[in-house]
Amino acid sequence: MDWQSLRLSLWLAVATGLVLVPTGVLVGRWLARSSHPLKPVAEATLALPLILPPTVLGYYLLVALGGQSPVGQLYVSLVGHPLAFSFGGLLVASVIFNIPFAWIPTQRAFEAIPADLYDAARSCGLSRWRTLWRIELPLAWRGILSGLIMTIAHTLGEFGVVLMVGGSIPGETKTIAISIYDRVQAFDLQAAGSMSAILLVASLATLLATVWLTRTRPSVRSS
């Protein structure tokens, strides 16, 4: 059992969630209420990681974050080491490939809030900030939480993108999914089996939590 990889995967999942939840609230809320003509383009682009092969996404990220790219060079000048094959690079990749898992449920949750509640909030004298805290987030939290759970589960299980961008550096970029692959290659099926069981239970728990969150959703419309 590779506890170091499990810890790294969990830390990566939490960090990805910490980035994607607040940004998801901002972007999901904007997308939910926007009627901008480019909104469909934005939605399609953000959903790309859902259907793009992980190796393709990984390749583009590697190119974009590598030492030859402007982003990679900027990162080296600021931090002193390259972004690719580091935990930082892994986090950037993890954030990008999890965008649809975190943001789409959040957007749907904001879309489900009836427009007249926004009008009611304004006519009650609530500022935008108070409307967000007192009306929107309490009504949308299930969608946001659902997105967070999906993100964590997806990060724990991601293989292709992680391998392309991070390689397999123990303690730095070697996640539990890569560790399982390594153990199988080394014919250590017992360790691979116990780690796979952990991921299986985590995935099942995720799906159960998502089903529960959507089933117990109360009626948003008051009448």
Place this chain on the structure above:
Amino acid sequence: MLNVRLAQRSPIPLDVELQCGPGELLALVGPSGSGKTSVLRAIAGLMPVLGGRVAIDDEVWLDSAQRVDVPAEKRPAGMVFQHYALFPHLSALANVSLALPHGARPETALRLLGDMQLDGLAGRRPHELSGGQRQRVALARALARSPKLLLLDEAFSAVDQPTRQALYDELVKLRERVGIPIVMVTHDLREARLLADRLCILEGGATLQDGPPEYVLSRPRNAHVAALVGLRDIHSGIFHRSADAKSPARLRWGDGEGIDLATVDKGRIDDGTPVRWVIAGEYVHLHLEAPGGVNVVACVIERAHRLGDITTLACRSIAPPHALVHVEVTTRQAREGAMVAQRAVFLRLDPEGIHIMPTRARDA
């Protein structure tokens, strides 16, 4: 006093001018898509307006010429939405408390709920309340900001008839208590007539006519307004001026051969002008025997339609133009007078009640 002038061509065409005094209830009436809700939303600041002015007393909320546009959350206007728009995750008390201004005492929300006969229901969420109770919570919430203006958007349309009646009573009491202008949007003319001091008839975002309900309903500006306010009998005729100051004007009912009716000459219509005309129900008198006097028209009841305590008689004139006049009587009167189909009756049309309108819809 609320003063509103809205004039824009797009995105929603509006051409509206209206006033509403303290304690007065103004009803915006019109068919679907007439712009009445847009007017209300523009007053509340919930819809951007390119041209216009909205002011209450000396407080200006919108003045496009001066680039003044106070955001909705800063306009002290209470609004009740068509489906109440209560916050579903909050209790009745929290719904009202949220709208209280900064520094208001928390018990104010309880008092407001108490004023709306909602004692004991403060802890309930909207889905645990009946339609009428939700409506009351919405009213209490609208009043929580101590508004200078109350806006009601089809506020009574989503409740059943008995509840609606109780809410009408509540609104009448509320008007006496708060003494602020109230602007109400409704498509229900009966409701508007019952509650409003003044009606404003809208179509295509423009005011067609405004005035007290009894005036608008008996003196519509033109045939189009008459149709919009639900007047069923819009007749045509030819107007002939008085021969002298002492004699009445003559209205030839029908386009050609027809009945001559005496009417009032206000000196505004030329002799021989084709006109449309209406007469309010209160000026139509039904007789079983031929009465004396002018404007007596012999008719036959074509249909008698009973609707609870009221029976509507469709009476067709025996002489040309064979026009239909609908007369409402109590069901008891209809039964006692044997007012059934094929029965001959006489209608006396009071000259004072005959309202003559130009033939073109947009005239006057």
